[in-house]
Structure formats: C-alpha cells, structure tokens
Amino acid sequence: xxxxxxxxxxxxxxxxxxxxxxxxxxxxxxxxxxxxxxxxxxxxxxxxxxxxxxxxxxxxxxxxxxxxxxxxxxxxxxxxxxxxxxxxxxxxxxxxxxxxxxxxxxxxxxxxxxxxxxxxxxxxxxxxxxxxxxxxxxxxxxxxxxxxxxxxxxxxxxxxxxxxxxxxxxxxxxxxxxxxxxxxxxxxxxxxxxxxxxxxxxxxxxxxxxxxxxxxxxxxxxxxxxxxxxxxxxxxxxxxxx
Amino acid sequence: xxxxxxxxxxxxxxxxxxxxxxxxxxxxxxxxxxxxxxxxxxxxxxxxxxxxxxxxxxxxxxxxxxxxxxxxxxxxxxxxxxxxxxxxxxxxxxxxxxxxxxxxxxxxxxxxxxxxxxxxxxxxxxxxxxxxxxxxxxxxxxxxxxxxxxxxxxxxxxxxxxxxxxxxxxxxxxxxxxxxxxxxxxxxxxxxxxxxxxxxxxxxxxxxxxxxxxxxxxxxxxxxxxxxxxxxxxxxxxxxxxxxxxxxxxxxxxxxxxxxxxxxxxxxxxxxxxxxxxxxxxxxxxxxxxxxxxxxxxxxxxxxxxxxxxxxxxxxxxxxxxxxxxxxxxxxxxxxxxxxxxxxxxxxxxxxxxxxxxxxxxxxxxxxxxxxxxxxxxxxxxxxxxxxxxxxxxxxxxxxxxxxxxxxxxxxxxxxxxxxxxxxxxxxxxxxxxxxxxxxxxxxxxxxxxxxxxxx
Numbered sequence: 245x246x247x248x249x250x251x252x253x254x255x256x257x258x259x260x261x262x263x264x265x266x267x268x269x270x271x272x273x274x275x276x277x278x279x280x281x282x283x284x285x286x287x288x289x290x291x292x293x294x295x296x297x298x299x300x301x302x303x304x305x306x307x308x309x310x311x312x313x314x315x316x317x318x319x320x321x322x323x324x325x326x327x328x329x330x331x332x333x334x335x336x337x338x339x340x341x342x343x344x345x346x347x348x349x350x351x352x353x354x355x356x357x358x359x360x361x362x363x364x365x366x367x368x369x370x371x372x373x374x375x376x377x378x379x380x381x382x383x384x385x386x387x388x389x390x391x392x393x394x395x396x397x398x399x400x401x402x403x404x405x406x407x408x409x410x411x412x413x414x415x416x417x418x419x420x421x422x423x424x425x426x427x428x429x430x431x432x433x434x435x436x437x438x439x440x441x442x443x444x445x446x447x448x449x450x451x452x453x454x455x456x457x458x459x460x461x462x463x464x465x466x467x468x469x470x471x472x473x474x475x476x477x478x479x480x481x482x483x484x485x486x
Numbered sequence: 487x488x489x490x491x492x493x494x495x496x497x498x499x500x501x502x503x504x505x506x507x508x509x510x511x512x513x514x515x516x517x518x519x520x521x522x523x524x525x526x527x528x529x530x531x532x533x534x535x536x537x538x539x540x541x542x543x544x545x546x547x548x549x550x551x552x553x554x555x556x557x558x559x560x561x562x563x564x565x566x567x568x569x570x571x572x573x574x575x576x577x578x579x580x581x582x583x584x585x586x587x588x589x590x591x592x593x594x595x596x597x598x599x600x601x602x603x604x605x606x607x608x609x610x611x612x613x614x615x616x617x618x619x620x621x622x623x624x625x626x627x628x629x630x631x632x633x634x635x636x637x638x639x640x641x642x643x644x645x646x647x648x649x650x651x652x653x654x655x656x657x658x659x660x661x662x663x664x665x666x667x668x669x670x671x672x673x674x675x676x677x678x679x680x681x682x683x684x685x686x687x688x689x690x691x692x693x694x695x696x697x698x699x700x701x702x703x704x705x706x707x708x709x710x711x712x713x714x715x716x717x718x719x720x721x722x723x724x725x726x727x728x729x730x731x732x733x734x735x736x737x738x739x740x741x742x743x744x745x746x747x748x749x750x751x752x753x754x755x756x757x758x759x760x761x762x763x764x765x766x767x768x769x770x771x772x773x774x775x776x777x778x779x780x781x782x783x784x785x786x787x788x789x790x791x792x793x794x795x796x797x798x799x800x801x802x803x804x805x806x807x808x809x810x811x812x813x814x815x816x817x818x819x820x821x822x823x824x825x826x827x828x829x830x831x832x833x834x835x836x837x838x839x840x841x842x843x844x845x846x847x848x849x850x851x852x853x854x855x856x857x858x859x860x861x862x863x864x865x866x867x868x869x870x871x872x873x874x875x876x877x878x879x880x881x882x883x884x885x886x887x888x889x890x891x892x893x894x895x896x897x898x899x900x901x902x903x904x905x906x907x908x909x910x911x912x913x914x915x916x917x918x919x920x921x922x923x924x925x926x927x928x929x930x931x932x933x934x935x936x937x938x939x940x941x942x
Binding site: 266268273276277278280281282283284285286287289290291293294295300302303305306307309310311312448449450451452453454455456457458459460461463464467468470472473476477478479481 | 508512720721722724726727730731733734735738739742744745746747748749750751753754755783786787790881882885889906907908909910911912913914915916917918919920921922925933935936938939940
C-alpha cells in the first residue's frame with residue numbers, strides 16, 4: 245500500500261469514527277448476552293413478586309410448591325386484599341370500606357384522598373342504581389363536609405353530582421365516571437394503599453424492568469447500533485440497521 | 487432436505503450440551519462465590535485525604551491530618567500556585583461524587599479554587615488553566631475549563647464560605663455549590679478518572695477539606711435522590727404493550743413446566759383481566775411452549791423430590807434418546823444427583839458403589855471433573871451439609887438437574903428455545919446497561935438484577 249493510500253484509509257477511519265455510531269455485530273452482541281449472569285433464583289423471585297403483588301394468591305401458593313420460591317409477603321394477606329379489590333370492582337363500596345377497616349383502620353385514617361375516592365365511588369354506585377334521594381343525602385352529609393377540607397375534593401364532588409342532572413348519562417360530559425374503568429381505578433388505589441400499609445411495594449417489579457429495558461435500548465441507540473429486542477412478547481433479537 | 491434436517495438436529499444437541507454445561511458450572515460458581523459477587527461489587531477507593539507527595543510542596547503547607555492547606559509564600563507569577571490533589575481519583579461507579587472545602591482564611595487576594603484535575607496535571611497551576619482540568623475560582627467566581635480564560639459561572643467566595651465540587655455521573659456533569667446551594671449551570675464534560683483538587687495562591691490563604699469525614703453543608707443525599715427520581719420518572723414514562731408482563735410470566739411458567747401454577751394463574755386471570763385480554767391472548771398464545779408440559783412437570787416433581795430412579799425410568803419410557811448416551815452431560819448430571827441423594831440419606835456404602843460404577847468415568851472430562859470431585863468430596867465429611875460442598879445437598883442442586891432435564895425435553899420440539907423470554911429480556915437489559923456504561927468510560931452506577939430483586 246502506498247503512503248498516500250495509507251493516509252486516505254486512515255482518514256476514512258477517522259471519518260467513520262467521528263460521524264457514525266459504534267456498530268456491534270450480532271455475533272459480538274450474542275457473546276455479551278451469554279456472558280451475562282442471570283440466576284434462576286432471581287427470575288423466580290421476580291415471578292413470585294408479580295403473582296403476589298397482582299394478587300394471584302393460589303398461583304403464588306402453587307409456585308411456592310413447584311419452584312421452592314418463598315413469597316415476600318404473608319400469602320394470607322393477599323386473600324384479604326383481593327376481597328377488598330373485588331368488592332370495589334363489583335360496586336360494593338360499603339363492603340370494601342368495612343373490609344379495609346377490618347384489615348387495618350389506619351389505612352383510611354391516614355389517607356383522606358383514598359377515603360374520599362371510595363366515598364365518591366359509593367355515590368357513583370347510588371346514582372348508577374337510580375337511588376336519587378339516597379344519593380343526594382349521602383352527598384350532602386358525607387361528602388360535602390370533606391369538600392370543605394380540600395378544594396379538589398369539592399370539584400370532584402360537583403363533577404359527580406352533575407351526573408344527576410342528565411337523564412341520559414350515557415351521553416353526558418361526566419359519563420366516564422360511570423364507566424367500569426372508574427371502578428378499576430378506585431380498586432387499584434385501594435390495592436396500592438393496602439400494599440403500602442403492609443410495607444410492600446405497590447407495583448410489581450417486572451413491568452418496571454421491562455420499561456427499563458425499552459429505556460436502556462433507546463439510550464444505547466444514540467451511541468451504538470446493536471441487535472435490539474423490539475417485541476417484548478417474543479424477545480426476538482433483531483439485527484442492527486447498518 | 488433430509489440432510490438439512492440432520493444438521494439442525496446435530497447442532498441442536500450441541501446447543502443443549504452447552505446450555506446444560508452452563509447451568510451446571512453457573513451453579514458451582516455461585517457456590518464458590520459470594521466471592522464472585524463481591525469481586526464484581528468491589529468497593530472503589532474513595533478519596534480520604536490530600537496527596538502530600540505529589541503536591542506543589544514548595545508553596546503550601548499541608549496540615550499533619552492532610553485535610554487542610556495553607557499558602558505561606560508571597561506569590562510571584564502564574565506558576566507558583568499551591569495545588570494539592572486528593573489521595574486518589576473520585577470513584578466513578580456511582581451516581582454522584584462530591585466533596586467540600588471551607589475557606590478559613592481568604593488571605594491577601596482570595597485566589598482559592600476548587601475543582602477536578604487528571605493525573606497529568608501540572609502541580610503548579612490553578613485547576614482549570616490546563617487541559618482536562620476544571621476549576622471554580624473564588625476571586626472572580628469564574629469557571630475555568632482547560633484554558634487561561636474563565637467563563638461567567640457563579641458568585642465569588644471568600645473567608646467563611648463552604649464551597650462544594652461534585653460530579654454527577656448520570657448526566658455526566660460537574661456541579662458546584664456555595665454554602666449548601668447549587669451555583670451556576672452544571673457543565674457537561676466529564677472524562678475520568680479525576681482527582682478532587684484544591685488550590686491556594688495568595689499569602690495566608692487557608693482551606694479545610696471535607697471528603698465526607700464530616701457532614702456536608704450541601705444535602706448531597708437529597709441531590710442524589712432527586713437524580714434517581716429523575717431517572718426513575720423517565721423510565722416510568724415508557725409505555726408497555728397491554729398486559730405484556732402477564733404474558734411474559736405465563737410463558738415463564740410454561741417454559742419451566744410449572745404446570746400447577748400455570749393452571750391457577752390462567753383460572754384467576756380469566757376473571758380479573760379486562761376482556762380486551764382475550765383478543766390479546768390469540769396474539770400471544772403461540773408464544774410460550776405447551777410442548778410436553780405434563781411430562782416436564784412430572785419429571786421436575788420427581789427430581790425435586792429426590793427420586794432420581796423414577797426420573798430415569800420415565801425418561802427411558804418417554805424420551806429414551808435423551809439418555810441414550812451414558813456419557814452425555816444430562817446422564818452425568820442425573821448420576822451425580824442420584825449419588826447426592828444417597829449421601830443425603832446416609833447410604834454411604836451404596837453411594838461409593840454407585841460412584842465407582844457411574845461417576846468415576848467422568849473424571850476424564852475436564853469441564854466436568856470439578857463437579858465430580860465436589861460430589862465425591864461429600865464422603866469426606868461427617869456432616870456433609872456443613873462442609874464446603876454442602877451446596878450440593880440443597881434444593882438448588884435438584885433444581886439445576888430438573889432445569890437441565892426440562893431443557894432436554896423441550897429440545898425434542900424443534901421450535902423450542904433453551905431460554906425463557908424473561909431470561910432473554912433480562913440478559914438484553916443487563917447487556918444494554920453494561921454497554922452504555924462502557925461507552926461512557928465506565929462511569930455511573932452499574933445495573934445489577936440481583937439488587938433490584940432484593941430491594942423492597
């Protein structure tokens with residue numbers, strides 16, 4: 245190779261270094277993946293944590309038997325928590341409040357927002373069932389006084405009472421309150437509060453790790469081209485676009 | 487065509503051998519080491535005092551405790567600065583590094599500086615005047631970055647002020663504080679390793695340095711916490727496909743043949759998952775492997791209960807090809823387990839006979855010799871469970887044998903994969919985090935699945 249060509253090829257090298265990202269081939273990347281140490285025990289714990297937090301009590305029991313993984317919470321408490329959650333999901337809010345208080349009265353005492361949301365849900369259920377008088381009485385006696393403590397409670401209360409003004413609630417601006425998703429929202433709020441009271445994280449770890457994977461891949465994209473996983477559900481590695 | 491198939495088959499068996507060997511060796515390594523983990527998490531050295539050997543000794547005096555400096559000369563020019571670095575560079579495998587100085591006496595001109603310099607720094611110059619050095623100067627409040635000219639940065643500082651210098655590895659920025667408050671805009675230009683550095687340059691200037699031996703004036707914990715929260719928020723903003731965690735858990739249970747768990751899980755999710763999941767299910771149902779689920783479950787149960795004879799029996803009945811070759815790793819692993827179970831129940835004589843018949847021949851295979859040796863060593867101890875090879879007697883070792891058999895059965899289905907989706911995702915996550923750190927010059931906190939799993 246002549247001196248000139250050496251010089252040119254070095255220039256080209258410098259050029260690619262400065263303008264393009266680091267390219268990691270599939271072969272190199274797979275080697276890196278293989279070098280990662282993942283312990284089965286840790287994966288089992290992740291799965292157990294998911295089952296427990298999401299309330300799959302029977303599955304958690306079976307998983308303990310089948311894999312020997314110890315749950316990070318007393319499994320009996322899951323049953324109680326799920327009963328509360330289910331009660332809210334079915335619209336039996338009074339029942340749910342009673343169950344929460346049986347479990348630990350401090351949960352609602354120390355969490356006025358949660359208590360308000362449960363009462364609001366109770367009002368929604370009364371309106372849903374066409375019990376107008378009972379609904380009004382409940383709103384005035386139980387909810388309005390709480391609204392005085394907190395401006396946002398008052399706004400929520402007014403929004404909810406607005407349901408009474410419409411004959412056809414399916415078509416009114418606050419109709420979403422009657423949607424099943426409102427129940428699910430309230431239910432998950434109670435669920436989180438109970439978990440917190442049991443000094444357990446309110447969310448399972450697995451979804452956070454999956455989010456972290458997407459985030460880490462996006463960050464690495466800025467600096468390198470490498471095989472990435474696009475579809476989490478198949479976990480298939482896709483070749484880098486070079 | 488037929489030829490092709492043959493080839494696939496061969497490479498598959500090679501892959502499974504490799505995979506199982508990895509399982510086995512991993513387990514051994516895990517035993518040896520908590521050591522391994524400690525090695526990886528090895529604590530970096532943290533600056534604790536000033537380096538008195540490599541300081542511009544002619545111009546300043548370092549106190550005997552090596553935590554304060556004083557300029558005793560009359561300064562004449564730009565090359566007689568009293569500079570001193572910490573005893574070692576700031577650690578890089580963390581989220582933030584921070585140290586503080588207290589200006590006890592601003593001296594004649596208050597030409598005090600705090601900053602970071604690299605190992606080649608000329609020890610008679612102000613930090614920031616030379617390339618790869620950075621300094622916040624007290625007399626003009628300017629930030630100097632590698633040249634003689636400074637930039638507008640923060641307030642000036644003088645006697646009685648506490649000034650801090652820090653590196654935020656998450657954002658790759660330097661930051662400085664005055665009396666407990668951040669000053670100026672952080673500067674993005676961190677190329678480690680960097681030494682915490684202090685300079686004095688006029689008569690009677692005296693500065694105390696706090697490397698963390700005393701409480702900092704600035705709330706560095708809150709700063710780090712906020713930085714963590716920022717990162718956490720940007721991660722939590724990521725949207726996941728609906729119910730993807732649910733399906734990943736399901737395919738994990740399928741992969742390892744945890745059939746009872748799976749049944750309960752499916753029963754429960756029928757009533758709790760929103761109806762939209764049913765549509766999703768069609769899309770996902772092909773993921774995760776139903777193959778031989780019941781066989782795999784039973785084999786796992788047998789091995790977990792220590793009944794290796796029955797496991798051999800079932801394999802002979804259902805998948806004779808898997809254990810056809812008595813010198814294969816899977817046979818080796820099951821023989822080891824059988825031996826271990828014999829030791830476990832105290833039938834040592836029978837264990838010896840079994841070892842001679844089935845284990846001795848594996849000594850010649852280099853990659854397996856270690857495990858054979860560990861097994862036989864069980865015989866040497868009166869209380870084997872308390873011995874260094876006691877790890878073999880635990881449930882963990884049965885689990886390894888069960889996982890190995892599970893993989894072998896799974897591979898009877900040509901579409902199978904030797905790893906669960908969850909494992910592949912976690913590997914990808916770890917590799918991405920490692921790579922990102924490597925590109926950043928190994929700066930910042932390392933990602934460790936174990937610590938995520940164990941945190942609560």
